[in-house]
Amino acid sequence: MNYFPEEVIEHVFNFIASHRDRNSISLVCKSWHKIERFCRKKVFIGNCYAINPERLIRRFPCLKSLTLKGKPHFADFNLVPYEWGGFVHPWIEALSSSHVGLEELRLKRMVVTDESLDLLSRSFPNFKSLVLVSCEGFTTDGLASIASNCRHLRELDLQENEIDDHRGQWLNCFPDSCTTLTSLNFACLKGETNVAALERLVARSPNLKTLKLNRAVPLDALARLMSCAPQLVDLGVGSYENEPDPESFRKLMAAIQKCSSLRSLSGFLEAAPLCLPAFYPVCQNLISLNLSYAAEIRGNHLIKLIQLCKRLQRLWILDSIGDKGLVVVAATCKELQELRVFPSDLHGEEDNNNAAVTEVGLVAISAGCPKLHSILYFCKQMTNAALITVAKNCPNFIRFRLCILEPHKPDHITSQSLDEGFGAIVQACKGLRRLSVSGLLNDQVFLYIGMYAEELEMLSIAFAGETDKGMLYVLNGCKKLRKLEIRDSPFGNAALLADVHKYETMRSLWMSSCEVTLGGCKRLAQNSPRLNVEIINESESNRMERNEEDERDKVDKLYLYRTVVGTRKDAPPYVRIL
Amino acid sequence: MEFSNSCSSFSSSSVDSTKPSPSESSVNLSLSLTFPSTSPQREARQDWPPIKSRLRDSLKGRRLPRRDDDTSLFVKVYMEGVPIGRKLDLCAFSGYESLLENLSHMYDTLIICGKRDRKHHVLTYEDKDGDWMMVGDIPWDMFLETVRRLKITRPERY
Numbered sequence: 001m002n003y004f005p006e007e008v009i010e011h012v013f014n015f016i017a018s019h020r021d022r023n024s025i026s027l028v029c030k031s032w033h034k035i036e037r038f039c040r041k042k043v044f045i046g047n048c049y050a051i052n053p054e055r056l057i058r059r060f061p062c063l064k065s066l067t068l069k070g071k072p073h074f075a076d077f078n079l080v081p082y083e084w085g086g087f088v089h090p091w092i093e094a095l096s097s098s099h100v101g102l103e104e105l106r107l108k109r110m111v112v113t114d115e116s117l118d119l120l121s122r123s124f125p126n127f128k129s130l131v132l133v134s135c136e137g138f139t140t141d142g143l144a145s146i147a148s149n150c151r152h153l154r155e156l157d158l159q160e161n162e163i164d165d166h167r168g169q170w171l172n173c174f175p176d177s178c179t180t181l182t183s184l185n186f187a188c189l190k191g192e193t194n195v196a197a198l199e200r201l202v203a204r205s206p207n208l209k210t211l212k213l214n215r216a217v218p219l220d221a222l223a224r225l226m227s228c229a230p231q232l233v234d235l236g237v238g239s240y241e242n243e244p245d246p247e248s249f250r251k252l253m254a255a256i257q258k259c260s261s262l263r264s265l266s267g268f269l270e271a272a273p274l275c276l277p278a279f280y281p282v283c284q285n286l287i288s289l290n291l292s293y294a295a296e297i298r299g300n301h302l303i304k305l306i307q308l309c310k311r312l313q314r315l316w317i318l319d320s321i322g323d324k325g326l327v328v329v330a331a332t333c334k335e336l337q338e339l340r341v342f343p344s345d346l347h348g349e350e351d352n353n354n355a356a357v358t359e360v361g362l363v364a365i366s367a368g369c370p371k372l373h374s375i376l377y378f379c380k381q382m383t384n385a386a387l388i389t390v391a392k393n394c395p396n397f398i399r400f401r402l403c404i405l406e407p408h409k410p411d412h413i414t415s416q417s418l419d420e421g422f423g424a425i426v427q428a429c430k431g432l433r434r435l436s437v438s439g440l441l442n443d444q445v446f447l448y449i450g451m452y453a454e455e456l457e458m459l460s461i462a463f464a465g466e467t468d469k470g471m472l473y474v475l476n477g478c479k480k481l482r483k484l485e486i487r488d489s490p491f492g493n494a495a496l497l498a499d500v501h502k503y504e505t506m507r508s509l510w511m512s513s514c515e516v517t518l519g520g521c522k523r524l525a526q527n528s529p530r531l532n533v534e535i536i537n538e539s540e541s542n543r544m545e546r547n548e549e550d551e552r553d554k555v556d557k558l559y560l561y562r563t564v565v566g567t568r569k570d571a572p573p574y575v576r577i578l
Numbered sequence: 579m580e581f582s583n584s585c586s587s588f589s590s591s592s593v594d595s596t597k598p599s600p601s602e603s604s605v606n607l608s609l610s611l612t613f614p615s616t617s618p619q620r621e622a623r624q625d626w627p628p629i630k631s632r633l634r635d636s637l638k639g640r641r642l643p644r645r646d647d648d649t650s651l652f653v654k655v656y657m658e659g660v661p662i663g664r665k666l667d668l669c670a671f672s673g674y675e676s677l678l679e680n681l682s683h684m685y686d687t688l689i690i691c692g693k694r695d696r697k698h699h700v701l702t703y704e705d706k707d708g709d710w711m712m713v714g715d716i717p718w719d720m721f722l723e724t725v726r727r728l729k730i731t732r733p734e735r736y
Contacts, residue, residue: 078624078631134630160632188632190717269636293636343627346637378627405627462628 019044053094064103070110083572086110096123104129117142121149129155136162147173155183165191172197181205185212203228212236215269226255237267266290273301283308290316318344319356326361330368338374359386366393374399381412387421391428401436407463410440423448436460443470450477458483471495485510493520508561519551525578533578655728
């Protein structure tokens with residue numbers, strides 16, 4: 001390769017998209033490193049505190065697309081306080097004052113402000129795509145800036161964000177000249193929507209393929225929207241609680257008939273099940289169906305719908321589907337690759353006879369869906385026998401996440417722990433990259449994980465394990481481990497400190513409500529200049545005085561991650577960086 | 579292996595190590611997950627099961643299957659200093675704005691949400707734990723699930 005001129009090598013590199021491959025390429029030799037840096041267009045930063053914007057820009061001056069992730073994963077479950085960090089503003093400021101021609105920004109779990117969005121919208125004339133996932137800190141005013149100023153906007157994708165809805169006219173801010181939209185997702189907005197502005201926008205966007213509406217878009221508007229966008233591929237329906245009158249329903253059906261490209265459906269927030277038949281004609285083409293917000297769609301309505309979806313590859317559903325419903329899925333959806341079953345009853349208020357889903361449903365799915373590779377399953381009970389069967393049926397799992405709702409719950413038939421069941425999973429699924437375990441578990445399961453889960457990159461542990469050995473088996477065994485998150489488990493300093501260098505091979509470690517102490521964390525931090533060791537003690541503000549500090553105190557929340565830029569300066573007072 | 583009642587085993591290592599955060603009421607965690615709903619301490623945890631906030635809110639706000647479609651939720655409304663109260667069907671309103679509008683009309687004075695001050699009549703509510711809370715912090719659907727009665731405070735005088 002070194003006999004070729006740089007332009008040729010660069011041309012070859014441009015066929016390599018995966019950032020991991022790009023990273024490998026840049027390690028081959030100095031000349032490749034140099035060529036690669038100048039032609040890298042997409043950069044992925046899994047932890048925004050591992051590097052800083054200045055170094056990013058210095059190394060990749062030609063970047064067009066940046067992906068940044070901020071808070072650790074457990075922030076999704078309210079375990080990380082809002083002001084912990086993950087502020088995007090410094091990144092946008094730095095990029096703005098550089099020569100970078102940013103076209104795409106994808107953020108996950110970051111704090112974004114209206115000011116940031118405004119600066120973003122004014123700084124990059126070619127900006128095309130903004131994807132915000134689980135972010136917070138901004139309002140619809142920020143969206144108005146994006147709409148007004150980004151002349152070539154193609155994608156505005158807001159997934160699961162906390163957005164302060166000022167009920168303004170942000171949709172009106174898209175100029176009449178804006179006709180380039182391909183994707184618009186504002187499903188997470190809680191306020192009212194200017195439906196007229198939305199209709200005009202959709203009508204002038206012939207390339208619009210993805211449209212996901214929020215709950216404020218009523219049924220008759222939906223029909224009109226679909227009529228002027230028959231090319232839609234991915235639709236998120238808003239909500240329509242009231243039973244439609246026959247005329248509205250007829251119009252909706254007519255509109256849907258024309259949408260022959262529709263492959264993905266979601267939304268149905270508080271939907272009345274009687275509207276579902278309007279969608280029957282498109283079911284046979286659906287690849288993806290997300291009904292996790294459709295708590296009202298259950299029982300026979302749901303079954304009828306699913307029986308029509310023979311080509312489904314991805315299904316997200318609530319556990320009100322029941323084992324019976326999962327048996328139908330197993331019989332119908334032979335192309336199924338990814339299944340997520342979410343809990344619908346958070347308080348245990350509902351009749352226990354309709355006990356959501358159990359091991360029966362899981363086994364049925366594993367037997368019926370040969371292509372299944374990713375599962376997230378919330379259930380009330382599980383058995384080792386079922387897990388062993390699932391492992392035999394589905395050795396191709398890449399992601400296996402099981403959450404038994406009651407912590408420490410054993411095999412409900414044998415009353416034993418579930419170590420053997422999960423052991424079977426990791427032994428059979430040689431390609432497993434992500435695993436979440438639950439139920440009653442000792443250290444044995446971690447021995448199995450350490451021994452067999454050679455490709456494992458992310459492991460989530462909650463209310464599991466007996467002694468430090470458990471955590472040690474994992475740290476010693478899983479060579480490809482990148483993210484380890486642990487809560488409410490009895491792992492302490494001995495496990496934490498056994499192999500400090502391991503953490504530099506990983507992105508991050510999270511431990512909350514475990515047995516690690518302040519002293520242990522301090523010792524860890526002392527030996528590790530390239531790790532940031534953060535202690536989060538929200539409710540301990542009255543104990544912050546140094547003289548009261550006791551090294552034997554257990555730490556509420558520990559988050560450590562590797563970094564090349566040292567301690568961050570933007571942490572709030574209750575986050576202590578050792 | 580021997581396994582005792584799951585209620586007590588949950589408390590084994592983590593009773594004290596999860597401290598209440600400002601947004602949660604202080605609760606003995608060994609009770610909250612497996613105790614039946616007769617326990618007065620029972621409070622939904624915000625961090626378990628591990629689902630995202632938006633899904634959690636949507637599940638809390640939904641109607642339980644038992645209720646019929648013609649739901650109504652009558653709550654008592656008091657104006658501070660006025661002994662006789664009123665009754666209001668909260669299901670008649672689509673959100674906080676229409677509620678405030680209606681109350682302002684009913685009491686012929688501007689009523690707002692938010693912190694108490696010297697100028698305004700501020701709406702507060704009693705939730706199902708018996709605590710008096712500021713109106714407007716939580717989504718409307720969630721508010722309907724937890725509100726027990728309303729009180730309109732008078733402007734503060736020092």
